[in-house]
Amino acid sequence: MLYQTPSGKVPLPTKQGHIFFTCTDIECCRDWRTTEIRDPTAEVLLSQYPTAEMALNGKNAVVTGAVMGIGKAITEILLQNGAKVALLDYGEDKVFFMNCDVESEEDIKAGLKKAAETFGGIDILCNNAGILNEGLWEKMVSINLMGIIKGSYLALEHMNKLTGGRGGVIVNTASMAGIGPLPSCPVYTAVKHGVVGFTRAMAAASTLSGYGIRFNVLCPAFVQTDLFSNIPKKLGRFSELCLETQQLVEHFGVLDVSEVAEALLELVTDETKNGQVLLVLPTDEDGKGGNSYISFPTYVQ
Ligand SMILES: NC(=O)C1=CN([C@@H]2O[C@H](COP(=O)(O)OP(=O)(O)OC[C@H]3O[C@@H](n4cnc5c(N)ncnc54)[C@H](O)[C@@H]3O)[C@@H](O)[C@H]2O)C=CC1
Ligand SMILES: CCCCCC(=O)CC\C=C/C=C/C=C/[C@@H](O)[C@@H](O)CCCC(=O)O
Numbered sequence: 001m002l003y004q005t006p007s008g009k010v011p012l013p014t015k016q017g018h019i020f021f022t023c024t025d026i027e028c029c030r031d032w033r034t035t036e037i038r039d040p041t042a043e044v045l046l047s048q049y050p051t052a053e054m055a056l057n058g059k060n061a062v063v064t065g066a067v068m069g070i071g072k073a074i075t076e077i078l079l080q081n082g083a084k085v086a087l088l089d090y091g092e093d094k095v096f097f098m099n100c101d102v103e104s105e106e107d108i109k110a111g112l113k114k115a116a117e118t119f120g121g122i123d124i125l126c127n128n129a130g131i132l133n134e135g136l137w138e139k140m141v142s143i144n145l146m147g148i149i150k151g152s153y154l155a156l157e158h159m160n161k162l163t164g165g166r167g168g169v170i171v172n173t174a175s176m177a178g179i180g181p182l183p184s185c186p187v188y189t190a191v192k193h194g195v196v197g198f199t200r201a202m203a204a205a206s207t208l209s210g211y212g213i214r215f216n217v218l219c220p221a222f223v224q225t226d227l228f229s230n231i232p233k234k235l236g237r238f239s240e241l242c243l244e245t246q247q248l249v250e251h252f253g254v255l256d257v258s259e260v261a262e263a264l265l266e267l268v269t270d271e272t273k274n275g276q277v278l279l280v281l282p283t284d285e286d287g288k289g290g291n292s293y294i295s296f297p298t299y300v301q
Pocket of ligand 1: 064065068090129130144173175222226
């Protein structure tokens with residue numbers, strides 16, 4: 001199957017008989033299982049990329065933290081590229097499809113089971129749910145790191161080729177703070193470094209053992225979402241570093257969620273990518289920044 005993304009690797013679908021599931025408003029996903037939508041956005045995509053199958057046709061995905069922010073954009077791009085998506089999230093008025101707190105193994109297990117039963121298997125998992133709150137740092141460790149570990153381990157039960165699964169890809173959302181320190185957020189930095197390390201180790205374990213699952217990690221810089229609001233309140237004892245944080249924001253700029261979703265699509269669709277750490281940065285007027293794969297030192301030949 002051929003595909004490309006908007007920045008050079010985008011689906012090249014045949015026009016005939018092709019249905020795009022789009023979700024510009026999360027509410028439109030409510031009936032995604034029964035509703036086939038052909039909308040103007042999809043037609044624009046079609047006219048831009050007119051000649052092949054959709055990259056994710058026949059693929060089943062699960063996204064945590066899917067209701068808003070980056071998770072919502074990830075959900076949209078997976079739907080737009082032909083996948084079916086189970087949205088796992090929590091919180092009053094924000095629950096769609098499956099109520100799931102990623103701190104709870106039971107919730108994740110039930111969400112994955114329902115997704116696997118409904119779709120007939122799972123091919124893609126996006127462990128994306130996360131919070132920023134240095135004042136509630138234990139909760140941040142529990143959601144942002146332990147939630148990703150729990151989600152990955154429980155998904156293995158459905159996806160691991162060694163135990164009857166058909167393989168697939170798991171993409172974890174870390175952060176640029178998983179590559180370098182964000183001084184106002186030491187615990188957030190620690191857990192995001194943990195997500196990067198965990199993902200790389202799982203990629204190696206999968207290769208060595210033959211799970212047939214690729215593991216990759218997204219590391220966006222600042223992104224315009226609810227998490228990236230009311231920052232002083234979220235810094236806890238480090239609130240005095242608010243100005244320095246603002247300077248970093250001005251230095252790097254702020255991404256739109258769609259830019260992060262496009263990067264996610266690359267990690268999902270490019271089957272050569274395993275154990276990859278993709279830094280997503282805004283591109284400035286001089287063309288500096290943009291996406292880049294991070295190299296780490298290797299000590300074992
Ligand atoms: N916004 C930013 O600047 C950046 C965010 N990130 C990461 O991206 C991920 C998504 O963040 P945003 O979209 O910005 O945040 P957001 O606050 O807009 O959305 C987070 C979503 O996760 C859900 N969630 C939170 N805790 C949960 C739990 N225990 N169980 C299930 N769902 C839960 C929320 O209900 C919400 O729908 C997080 O892991 C975050 O650390 C990474 C880099 C930059
Ligand atoms: C405070 C808002 C956090 C928003 C959530 C994020 O995940 C955003 C992370 C974005 C950027 C992280 C940048 C980290 C940069 C450092 O590695 C380094 O480049 C800055 C060093 C600071 C210094 O020495 O001046």
